Structures are given as C-alpha cells and as structure tokens.
Amino acid sequence: MFDNKENYYDNQKDVRDLPLYKKGQEIQDIVRALAGLMPEDNEHLQILKGEMLYNAGLLTVKIAGAEGAEFYDLKMEAATFIRKAACDLKIMNHSLKDFGFEDVEYFLIVRELIDEYRLLFIEWVNGFDKWNYMIDRWGLFNPPGVTPFDKDVDDCIPFAGFD
Numbered sequence: 001m002f003d004n005k006e007n008y009y010d011n012q013k014d015v016r017d018l019p020l021y022k023k024g025q026e027i028q029d030i031v032r033a034l035a036g037l038m039p040e041d042n043e044h045l046q047i048l049k050g051e052m053l054y055n056a057g058l059l060t061v062k063i064a065g066a067e068g069a070e071f072y073d074l075k076m077e078a079a080t081f082i083r084k085a086a087c088d089l090k091i092m093n094h095s096l097k098d099f100g101f102e103d104v105e106y107f108l109i110v111r112e113l114i115d116e117y118r119l120l121f122i123e124w125v126n127g128f129d130k131w132n133y134m135i136d137r138w139g140l141f142n143p144p145g146v147t148p149f150d151k152d153v154d155d156c157i158p159f160a161g162f163d
Contacts, residue, residue, distance in 0.1 A: 059089075066078035076125075130143035
C-alpha cells in the first residue's frame, strides 16, 4: 500500500501558505488584540469576546479542513462555516457598541480586513474541483447541475462483501 518511499506529506501544499489563510490569520491577530482591550468586569463584552475569538479562529481552521477534504461537497460545507463566521464577525461592532466597548472604532480595521478576505475567499472557492464530489443527498453542497436525486454511479457497482 505504501510502496512509495516518498513521504505523503511532502507532496501536500501547506495551507499556511495560502493567501486566504494568511489573511484569516491577520484577522485573528487583530481580533485577539481588540479582545485584550475589553474590560473583564463587563459580562456582556466577555461573551462577545468569546464569540469574536471563535469566529476569527474558524477563518483559518476551516480552511485547513477544506484543504484536507477531497470532495467538493465537503469543501463547500467548510466554506459555509467560513462565510458565516466572517459575516458574524463583520457585524459584531454593533453589539460591541451597544454593550459599551469604548474602542469600537478600531473594529473598522477588522471589517476592512474581512472585505479583503471575502475577495480571496471567492477566488479560493472557485478553485474547488467541481467534478470530484459525492452527491449531497440534502441538496446543499452539490456542484452545479447535480441534484440530490441524481443516480450515483457508485451505487451501480455490485458489492459481494468480504470473503
């Protein structure tokens, strides 16, 4: 099975080299810095801080997961989490302001970085191999032209079991 002496991981690209990952890391660093400015005695801001750090973390973690996935539908599922995290993070400034965060103007930096991230995200998603997929029977993550009711050619392969 592993006759090739070459290490499998030597042929894999490092996700940390992707422009999208690097931009996500930049956003995460800025969010960490902003989170450090939040007063510990404000319970509401501490909850928002946790949400911000979580969403910022997803911007890189889910890229790594998607890059490790082979199939289009799995990559699109990860992309959905990334998009939601970025959108939630982008509008967080309103909640921060409502709960008294004094340095909310610095959050504009995050919003600008997310706009840059979105453009890189579009390019990244367009690079997914639409012909390498498993049919998503829920219908959310199929490539264009594939429906959840399509016949899967793999279902036609007879399986006699293991002897």
